[in-house]
Amino acid sequence: MECVPPCSDRPGFGEETPGVPLSSGPPTPLRAQTFSSFSPSKSYSRQSSSSDTELSLTPKTGMGSGGSAGKEAGPLKVFLRQQTQSALEQRGVSSSSEAFVRTGEYPFFTLTAFPPGFLLHVGGVVSARSVKLLDRIHNPDEPETRDAWWEEIRQEIKSHAKALGCHAVVGYSESTSICEEVCILSASGTAAILSSRFMQDGPLDVEHRFEEVVSPGCGFCHIPYDELNIPFPAQLTYCYCCRRYKVPDVLFTTIDLPTEANVTGKGCLIQARLCRTKKKAQGEGNATAISNLLPFLEYELHTQLMNKLKLRGMNALFGLRIQISVGETMLLGLASATGVYLTALPSPGGIQITGKTPSDITYEQHISNMQKKINDTITKNKELYEINPPEVVEEIIGSPIPEPRQRSRLFRSHSESSDEVSELDLSHGKKDAFVLEIDDTDAVEDIHALLTDFSIPAGFYSCNTEIMPGIQNWTSAIQMFTSVRVFRLNTNLTNQGLNKIFSDLCENLLKSLYFKLRSMVPCCLCHLNFTVAIPEDELIQVAVTAVAMSFDKEQTLENGKQSGEKTLIKAITDEQLQFSLELNAETSSPNPLSSPKGLSDVGSHPSARASSVDYSSFADRCSSWIEQLKLKAHTIRRGSVKTTSSMEKASPLPEGRSRSLRSNRSYSGSSVAVVKMTPLSFIPGAKIIKYLGIINMFFIRETTSLREEGGVSGFLHTFIAEVFAMVRAHVAALGGNAVVSYSMKECVFMENPNKNQAQCLINVSGDAVIFVRESELELTSVQPQSATTQTSNGGEGT
């Protein structure tokens, strides 16, 4: 498990974060926002020695020059201060995680999936952003400044988690977006309470693993915070599963759906897209302008997510990833998540539209038409995603905070309009309606976005998480793909126009994917990972990597959930990841460590040694086995001629490997082995028998004959195809037959058509593995290892 180490050199959380005191009203209204913070280009100042660059204490002037910002900040400020207060109060409250608080340990987990029982409670999404000026770093080569920036952000994340009564952050990720000298640092994760048994040292006691979990299907939904000191306005009900604990009305998380979670129906990908124009500016002014825009951007993204979630009749988001990209003249926000209906949570209310001028009859008509459309869509979606929760009598527990109805669970700023919303009479109907007021332009956009989202074609499902709840029985047909689009925008677009273009871009890209993969239906696009960038002014780049997996519809109906659960748990726990990794280190390290023969073997693949296979990550583990290895290496030298074949002896399932490779070969009828690729951690219907190491490769490609290579599309198409081919070849050379957890981490594309030139940088990574089909595995275990297998291994291993 990968943990971002808690910063030990910093004072514990209880102490105030250095810099601007949180409660110091006027100077930094934005900074003070409780759960999502924006620090306008201030923090570097602590490293700075020159006084004229002391930005941190003078954001007010920065905002003043920004124009309208001051006006908007007024009511927001008040609101934010309230939230701050509650957060500060919260700090004093002791919770079940007191031990963690005392020791100052706030583990960050970048993992998104956990063994059953690990997550006790999930609080919600916590995030922090900060705008920095890169040109103010005095010694850019040294990491100190940057470390300090991130440290500050992590501190903030910790405090957010703490405010939610949680002691850990799971599904944590950090990202940056840079344009010229301005940099936005973002971090987000999911506040959670983890099972203390898992956090202790020593071997895990499998017997006791599940003890703590009262009800595995709904436990994680139960609120971790004290309901009397609720840190934000929320509506709580008793859990719809166990009826014993309280649950929120909506839950947003950045993690994958826990395998044990009770889900009604199927899930779907939900995206919120937003584009905002920004004046061209330089340095400090630019940073301030961006800082001022960010809260509104996030607020609107969040509102869109909520609307779309409700429109689909769902109540929870998993795998939430909000990407903010900064360009010279615009800011781009893309939030992707997988919506599901958690059985434990209450059924979401509908969406109700109101107008500001009820006297106008045609206007009323217009509104009621829209209302009808929305209601129809909700009904249709419930059918589509098979959301038929059992009817339960509702008991709403009053929230201690006077405003009972709120838009969000994600702790975003509530602009002025939210006050008006709460004044409306919403008491009619069974559920509290989610109100959209269509008089302001934002709401018009919202509704527009709601109704323009096309419905997914029949036979398709999509999600950005590893797997789709409600779908099991995957067939072995998988298709991993990468799609990249770059759009050129016209100049002088309004916010609305820009928004529409961006939204259409994403929609069309999705539609295109469905069309291309139509031969695979029924299928699910899993792990849909969108990456947006603004490579140049007036250019928007969207890159998607995902895997399409076919499933067997008939079987789904017959076998239902049980068989699926079995497979899933198998995929995650049964693999014994740690154990396999150890084996891997063991078998791959004899070469460089002890056997001269092995050295020359590796040397024949210089690329394997140079950069791509990261053996160093195993270094720690290796050291503890060195003795063991030496023994082994000794045996190897004495007992075998071929290093590779003796390596095989150390492997637990050598026959399996050779079998799978041979069967691949005979299938393709050529010397090129088939290598599967997937962004997921598993391959359906197969068992991963060996992990061969990390593949992490950087490629840079340049052309000075762009037209001759088929233009930018031809250039990039060839390049991506070659990247795939190189990854496959590399895996095959390591003796593997698949790449799991594949991701394209970077795709930077630049062009200069006038010069007939283009450049592209791509960074991909993944884990090289050997898998065997589950059907084959049964055969293998019966068959004894023969001499012929050994020989073929020797040939293939090199």
Place this chain on the structure above:
Amino acid sequence: MSTELDVFVGNTTVLDEDVYQLWLDGHTVSDAVRIRMEAGALQECEANAEILHSDTMDQFRTFQMCERLLQSPSKVANQLLFQIPPHHQTMLIERYYEFDSVFAREVLGKKLSKGTKKDLDDISSKTGIALKCCRRQFDNFKHVFKVVEELKGPLVENIQRHFLLSDVLARDYAAIVFFANSRFETGKRKLQYLSFQDFAFCAGQLISYWTVGAVDNMMEDLNVDLEKEFLHDLKDLKVLVNDKDMLDQHKSLVCAQLRGKIKVFSEMEASFKNLSRALVNIASKLTHTKDFRDLFIDLVEKFVEPCRSDKWTIGDLRLFLKHYSSSVRMLEAFRHQVIWDRYMGVIQSCILKMYHD
């Protein structure tokens, strides 16, 4: 707003057979999109014109990138760039090498050179096949010819081995190579009624029975040259028409067999000597390159046309040729039975194939 760049790359190369065909047919992207829309592609998956265009562009680009590999098909299975399932590989190769018989008919017998390539414009407008498509087919012919020209062994097998084509397609290519090598005259007006399949059949017969490879398949070089010795021996058949007794005897034997069996008996009786002379003369002149190239025109002018003007049915012709060929055995003075059978076997089936309107 405009799309600057739009690509889709799958780990397993995504191929649409219908789009492939459109690409092979030499359509432009916008043409292909129109055709797909007319074929109802928009009904699938709630597509729109934009999606269809993007998909078509992607596919065309993929095919273009694959084209280099398809030119030496054995590489398709061994390359690393595209992960293509075997059944798709076979489909790609087979379709790439498929050709329009109308086009092949035009090129048949012509030298596969740059000169002919210049005529492709005319062929394209004549046949209605897109120029791009004509170029591909012509280049394929040329390419196959060049590769097998240097190889020993049976032609059809060589083509199959090197281009991984189906048996049927390999045979068609063998015919094209054979015609290009032998440079038979096929362009004359009188031969226009013959289709590519007619010629391909005749080529198959000639390859199987008259070529060097038919006798000894371990020969060096392209073994589709006709066996020189055999052609030389054919001169001996002249005795059949030069020796008056033998000719009369042959005629009476055939007439005895056919009496009452064919409708055109009297016409046959009248023209027997001319027909026989024609066939034997063709045989005896095959050593001369010029006459050899005129084989098909000679057969049509001297045999097929006279029969056709006398309104022979195909059945009459079959019976006549059967007995004409077999009666020779009963001529005691004739000593070239083996040569005769080898000659007539091929001529007989060729004439029957060519005897139609």
